[in-house]
Amino acid sequence: MITPRYHREIPQRYRLEAGKCQKCGEVSFPPRLVCPNCKSQEFETVRLNDEGKLLTYTIIRVASDKFFGTTPFAVGIVELNDGVKLTTQIADVDFDQLKIGQKVKLVFRKIQDEGKSGLHCYGYKAVLV
Ligand SMILES: [Zn+2]
Missing domain, CATH: 4.10.1060 (ZNF265 like)
Structure with a gap:
């Protein structure tokens, strides 16, 4: 549910x-x-606006139960071109490629499975441009 x-x-x-x-x-x-x-x-x-820059990031190696099995993954604070800042996962990236100030774009992705039924929950993640 x-x-x-x-x-x-x-x-x-x-x-x-x-x-x-x-x-x-x-x-x-x-x-x-x-x-x-x-x-x-x-x-x-x-x-x-769905484009912006990476202000800072970290690599999550031990996550909560909801994200069990998805570690390690990168999470960052992104400042969009219209000035709004948000926290989001950074997808499709080798961690060695991450640098503060890089251009990123928000894309629509699966975030997690929820409940016993494993319902897919979607949202945004950042990818490098
Ligand atoms: Zn006001």
């Missing part, structure tokens, strides 16, 4: 939807109910 949280996050996970404050223009990802900059509660939905 799919969890309520996963279901709620589908617009962000599948389409990179963020909330843009209509008063000050601050973009929040994931979307918020109140703007952290000006306290406004009026937002429009915008789609984030």
Whole structure:
């Protein structure tokens, strides 16, 4: 069974939807109910730019049960071209190739299997460009 949280996050996970404050223009990802900059509660939905640069990264060698069997993998903080920063797994990369400041692009990928049924959960991961 799919969890309520996963279901709620589908617009962000599948389409990179963020909330843009209509008063000050601050973009929040994931979307918020109140703007952290000006306290406004009026937002429009915008789609984030899917390209950016790698700010920092680490290699996960011992992971939680959900990611058992997938280690080692790289996780990084990516700053997208529109200024939004997010944490994401870095896929399809030899760890020796990773460098801070590299250009990356977000792609749609399987993130994990959930529950006893092994339901596939999807979202975004970064790949080098
Ligand atoms: Zn605002």
